Amino acid sequence: xxxxFALAGVVIKELYRRKDFYVLFILTIVICVxxxxxxxxxxxxxxxxxxxxxxLLIWISSLVIAITTTARQIPAEREQRTLLPLLAKPLTRxxxxxGKFLGCWLACGLVLICFYAFFGVLxxxxxxxxxxxxxxxxxxxxxxxxxxVIALTLLGSLVFAAPSSNSTICFVIVVAILTIGRYLDxxxxxxxxxLRSVFYAxxxxxxxxxxxxxxxxxxVHDWPLITWNFFCLDILYSLAYTxxxxxxxxxxxxxxxxx
Amino acid sequence: xxxxxxxxxxxVEFTSREFRQTTKVALSSLDLEVSAGEIFGFLGPNGAGKTxxxxxxxGFVTPKSGAAxxxxxxxxxxxxxxxxxxxxxxxxxxxxxxxxxxxxxxxxIFGLSRSETDKRIGKLLxxxxxxxxxxxxxxxxxxxxxxxxxxxxxxxxxxxxxILDEPTSGLDPVGRMKVREIxxxxxxxxxxxxxxxxxxxxxxxxxxxxxxIADGELxxxxxxxxxxxxxxxxxxxxxxxxxYQLQPVA
Numbered sequence: 001x002x003x004x005f006a007l008a009g010v011v012i013k014e015l016y017r018r019k020d021f022y023v024l025f026i027l028t029i030v031i032c033v034x035x036x037x038x039x040x041x042x043x044x045x046x047x048x049x050x051x052x053x054x055x056l057l058i059w060i061s062s063l064v065i066a067i068t069t070t071a072r073q074i075p076a077e078r079e080q081r082t083l084l085p086l087l088a089k090p091l092t093r094x095x096x097x098x099g100k101f102l103g104c105w106l107a108c109g110l111v112l113i114c115f116y117a118f119f120g121v122l123x124x125x126x127x128x129x130x131x132x133x134x135x136x137x138x139x140x141x142x143x144x145x146x147x148x149v150i151a152l153t154l155l156g157s158l159v160f161a162a163p164s165s166n167s168t169i170c171f172v173i174v175v176a177i178l179t180i181g182r183y184l185d186x187x188x189x190x191x192x193x194x195l196r197s198v199f200y201a202x203x204x205x206x207x208x209x210x211x212x213x214x215x216x217x218x219x220v221h222d223w224p225l226i227t228w229n230f231f232c233l234d235i236l237y238s239l240a241y242t243x244x245x246x247x248x249x250x251x252x253x254x255x256x257x258x259x
Numbered sequence: 260x261x262x263x264x265x266x267x268x269x270x271v272e273f274t275s276r277e278f279r280q281t282t283k284v285a286l287s288s289l290d291l292e293v294s295a296g297e298i299f300g301f302l303g304p305n306g307a308g309k310t311x312x313x314x315x316x317x318g319f320v321t322p323k324s325g326a327a328x329x330x331x332x333x334x335x336x337x338x339x340x341x342x343x344x345x346x347x348x349x350x351x352x353x354x355x356x357x358x359x360x361x362x363x364x365x366x367x368i369f370g371l372s373r374s375e376t377d378k379r380i381g382k383l384l385x386x387x388x389x390x391x392x393x394x395x396x397x398x399x400x401x402x403x404x405x406x407x408x409x410x411x412x413x414x415x416x417x418x419x420x421x422i423l424d425e426p427t428s429g430l431d432p433v434g435r436m437k438v439r440e441i442x443x444x445x446x447x448x449x450x451x452x453x454x455x456x457x458x459x460x461x462x463x464x465x466x467x468x469x470x471x472i473a474d475g476e477l478x479x480x481x482x483x484x485x486x487x488x489x490x491x492x493x494x495x496x497x498x499x500x501x502x503y504q505l506q507p508v509a
Contacts, residue, residue: 002367002368002370003367003368005367006364006367006368007368009364010356010364013355013356013360014353014355017355018355080350080352080354081349082351082352082353084317084319084347084350085345085346085347085352085365085409087317087318088317088340089340089368090337090339090340090341090368091337092337
């Protein structure tokens, strides 16, 4: 386990020494603060729009950070040949995959803490309330869902040689799932066989990340908390997909020539 | 003396991924034995199979047939790499880390305790003369400094066997001399060093035994003094053994 944590530590160091996070964080702050200062139509409910916008920016930023950080991990190790001295140490390739995954996941957790803390301050400055449990449920499911995205991207980084193509493909897949994933079953119903079965199969195969995405409403519209049973089930659901992608990544990496 | 590095009838083939697949034999029936405390030079022209042999020894490449052992353990097992240090050719380390952080990271992988890590880092930075730059990020290092930090990472676990792949390639004469001095010091400490190199003068100076391979086949193996005794120098021996015909200059 110490090997996995050592690898994760390097990934986290890389994230906070690069500019990506700071640029996205400052951009989110600037956009949201400007929006919060503008009074449109004297609408008392304007804070909801600001919250919605802020959460959308947090989601986009977190996805960009998660995907770009993960996509470059293994390709950069191969390109800069740091993979050779690393694998010459007494560790397995599975440990490398788990170390990279854990590092990216924990780094994204730290990013989310910063983003949601800013969001909490922004929302409280206008509403003077702290629905902490709502924030916790939304942020935690967001983080767990990012785990599945990171594992998917890690798998992609072993299949596609260029980090840019991997990032683009993963981003398109994730955005497609978030936006149209929930409508695939209804769409399948409108089709004739065999397309209907194909779309049903896709609907049941893809990770429905939009469930975590929908948790934004908990904060934006002050909806009641989801039951803790559903909360735990959603975590297990995301973790199951994460595990599947990670196992696939380990199997691909095991066969990959590193010379 | 005990044998700590051994290959038996090692054969490695690479198959191209093109439509018309072609198979290239990178190593053919390679038998090597390196004993404890030896400085062993591994020579051969470009593409002879030196790096492939090292890649097999480190478990990066799976041989088609044959076997390789480090300390009597099959190289496919990660534990075989517990007592070795490896310096690859032309490696760029994590440029956002400082030398000290890099060494600490590799020490963690080996499971060294904090006090032991501190002690080793201090000793190694002194050995490779990078104490003054230990807090600087590696991206600010010169090529020679990068090679020396590479050597330090290879020594972090105080290995019994050091595998070096062209450790002085691309370095200026001063950098080369520094690396050579470090290898000499390791030899005096009783370490075993297996290194692939093109610098024949360097090999002649510091190696006890050498092996010369060409086209994936072992051409000769023996003590440097024995090989040189039959030829004017190691360079001439190398050219003759690898089949290079000297052309008269018009």
